[in-house]
Amino acid sequence: MASHSLDGLTVAILVTDGFEQVEMTEPRNALDEAGAYTRIVSPQEGEVRGWNFTDWGDSFHVDVALRRARPEEFDALLLPGGVINPDQLRALPEAVAFASAFFDAGKPVASICHGPWTIIETGAARGRRLTSWPSLRSDLQNAGADWVDEEVVVDRGLVTSRKPDDIPAFNREMIALFADTGSPSR
Numbered sequence: 001m002a003s004h005s006l007d008g009l010t011v012a013i014l015v016t017d018g019f020e021q022v023e024m025t026e027p028r029n030a031l032d033e034a035g036a037y038t039r040i041v042s043p044q045e046g047e048v049r050g051w052n053f054t055d056w057g058d059s060f061h062v063d064v065a066l067r068r069a070r071p072e073e074f075d076a077l078l079l080p081g082g083v084i085n086p087d088q089l090r091a092l093p094e095a096v097a098f099a100s101a102f103f104d105a106g107k108p109v110a111s112i113c114h115g116p117w118t119i120i121e122t123g124a125a126r127g128r129r130l131t132s133w134p135s136l137r138s139d140l141q142n143a144g145a146d147w148v149d150e151e152v153v154v155d156r157g158l159v160t161s162r163k164p165d166d167i168p169a170f171n172r173e174m175i176a177l178f179a180d181t182g183s184p185s186r
Contacts, residue, residue: 004179006036011178012074013040014066014098014118018084021050021057022164023112027078030171036178039063039074043092051082066094071101076178081113081133090121100124103157108181110174112161116140119158129153130160 011031015024028038042048043066050057077099079086089095096118102109103124111119116132117139119125126144131153140147152161152169159177161170 020082023080079111079115086117
C-alpha cells in the first residue's frame, strides 16, 4: 500500500450501529497494515453492527466505550460513513465532543461518505475544503465548508472522500496524513 509507517500510532474509529461496513473495515485494515493500533470507539457497548450497502452487515467488537474514551489517548480519528451511523453520532453530545477534541488538539481526522455530518456538528467544517457523499453538499456549504466533488481532499489535517469507490485514494491520503502527525500519544 503506502511506504509510510504508522508504528506506535493509536487511531480511534468512532462508529455506532449502521456504519457503512466497507468504509470502516478497509481503512482499518490499511491502518493496521501500516503499523497503527486501531480501536473501535462507540456509544454502543459490547458490539457494533455495520451496514453492508443494502442490509445489516457484520458485528464488530467495541474496544472502548465512548463514555470511557479519552481523546488524548489517541493520535488520530477515523469517521466512517453510512447514513445511519453519522446521523446518530451527530446527535450525541459526547460523540461530538470526542470528535471536536481531535480538531481542537490539531490531530488528524479522516472521514468518508456521510461521516462529515459529525464534523459539521464540531464546527470544524467551517473554512475547510472537503468532499463527501453528494447529498451532504448543501449541509456542508451551509456549515461554511468549501465542498468539492473530488475523489479525495486533504485540508488542514482533515482528509475526506465521497464513497466506497474512493477508498483506495482515501486510504493512501489518510495514511500519509496520519504518518505526518509526529510523536504518538502512547
